[in-house]
Amino acid sequence: MTSPAASADLLALARDIAVRASEFALEARRAGVSVAATKSTPTDVVTAVDRDTETLIRSMILEARPDDGIVGEEDATRIGTSGLDWIVDPIDGTVNFLYGIPSWSVSIAVAEHTGADASGRADSAEPAGVALAGVVVNPVTGELFEASRGGGARSMGQPLAVNTGVPLGQALVATGFGYAAEVRRAQADVLTGVLPEVRDIRRMGSAALDLAGLAAGRIDAFYERGLNVWDHAAGGLIAREAGARVGGPRGGREDAELLIAAAPDLYDAFADLLRRSGVDA
Numbered sequence: 296m297t298s299p300a301a302s303a304d305l306l307a308l309a310r311d312i313a314v315r316a317s318e319f320a321l322e323a324r325r326a327g328v329s330v331a332a333t334k335s336t337p338t339d340v341v342t343a344v345d346r347d348t349e350t351l352i353r354s355m356i357l358e359a360r361p362d363d364g365i366v367g368e369e370d371a372t373r374i375g376t377s378g379l380d381w382i383v384d385p386i387d388g389t390v391n392f393l394y395g396i397p398s399w400s401v402s403i404a405v406a407e408h409t410g411a412d413a414s415g416r417a418d419s420a421e422p423a424g425v426a427l428a429g430v431v432v433n434p435v436t437g438e439l440f441e442a443s444r445g446g447g448a449r450s451m452g453q454p455l456a457v458n459t460g461v462p463l464g465q466a467l468v469a470t471g472f473g474y475a476a477e478v479r480r481a482q483a484d485v486l487t488g489v490l491p492e493v494r495d496i497r498r499m500g501s502a503a504l505d506l507a508g509l510a511a512g513r514i515d516a517f518y519e520r521g522l523n524v525w526d527h528a529a530g531g532l533i534a535r536e537a538g539a540r541v542g543g544p545r546g547g548r549e550d551a552e553l554l555i556a557a558a559p560d561l562y563d564a565f566a567d568l569l570r571r572s573g574v575d576a
Contacts, residue, residue: 297379297407297427302443305379305405306428307405312355312440317401317434320348324434328393336474340394340401345369348385352403356381363405368525380406380424387431388501397435402503404429404528420481429529431503440507444537448510455510455537457557463564466515469497469505473521481573482520488572502554506530509556510537516557516565520574527554542566544575 297305308337323344331343349369356365357373364375367383381403386392388399408424431440440455442448448455468489472482490496497514499505505517510533517534531549533539540562543549548555553574559567569575 297394297444299443302427302446304428306441306443306446307409308359309381309403309405309428309430310439313401313403313432314338314439316348316385316403317432318353319351320344320401321434324395325390330393334474336476342386342389343390345389348396348401349383352383352385352401356383366524367445368523377568378407379427380408382406382426382525383524384529385502386453386498387503387526391500393501398433398499398501398504400433400501400503400507401432401434402430402525402529404532406416406528419521426528426532429532431507431529431533433504440510440533441529442510442533444532444536446536448533448536450507450511455533456512457509457534457538457539458512459558459560460483461558461561463492463561463568464494466493466561466565467495467497468493468565469499469508469514469517471500471502471505471519471522478521485569485572485574489568492568503528503530506534506556506575509539511533516555516561518555518565518569518574520553520555521551522549522554523551531556 328342332341349367359389362375362377364380365373366380384402387402392399401460404426405424406424406427428443440450472479507530509516534556535541539556540559541556544553555566
């Protein structure tokens with residue numbers, strides 16, 4: 296297991312890379328942006344800035360730590376030899392980025408294992424390994440959220456802590472939706488069961504910022520189906536280190552099927568509501 300001091304060093308490097316990448320992406324956004332390609336559906340877009348930002352991040356990681364692996368959204372997995380993998384989402388919330396909505400982020404985590412295979416592919420449906428450090432930056436607002444394993448979570452130097460003592464009926468819940476029409480229909484069905492039982496629903500458009508927002512007490516709970524490891528690796532660590540319980544389907548660990556996050560005293564009631572609303576269907 297990596298020592299706390301080593302985790303702190305990794306966090307410092309992740310912070311520096313995330314800040315530099317955020318500055319690059321924000322400047323590119325100000326210069327103008329357009330869709331470069333689509334992925335799973337016509338609404339699942341990628342911009343040239345996504346790709347260029349990931350290229351920049353990868354180059355900075357390899358300059359500092361050439362033996363590490365890299366799992367990123369926009370490029371092939373790099374298999375390392377150090378036992379550490381960097382998990383990179385260059386722009387989480389690309390649709391917000393495209394439209395100029397100020398809710399998108401650069402997300403970078405370092406984990407001890409991610410499940411990449413010998414062919415150079417990482418199964419994005421698998422959960423991240425043991426996350427050691429994570430940084431999420433909103434380039435538009437300049438907010439930076441960070442955590443190291445066992446070292447707590449902070450934003451702009453201030454410690455973060457999830458809201459506690461919130462009953463289910465007063466919980467502000469964030470979620471997100473997939474891109475495929477049939478997935479969205481199923482997610483809408485779940486939402487009709489959840490919405491009447493909680494304070495309200497928010498859909499901000501960046502899972503990394505949602506999890507960071509949970510850590511900061513801006514929401515009380517979060518759930519989403521269909522997330523990839525790069526969507527939640529950094530944000531999940533930040534939420535955990537702020538006191539959240541983070542889990543997945545049927546009481547297991549978070550994965551591509553489902554991620555649930557809330558304060559420990561709210562988690563079970565919230566997870567039960569999701570089950571009753573059909574989230575496991």
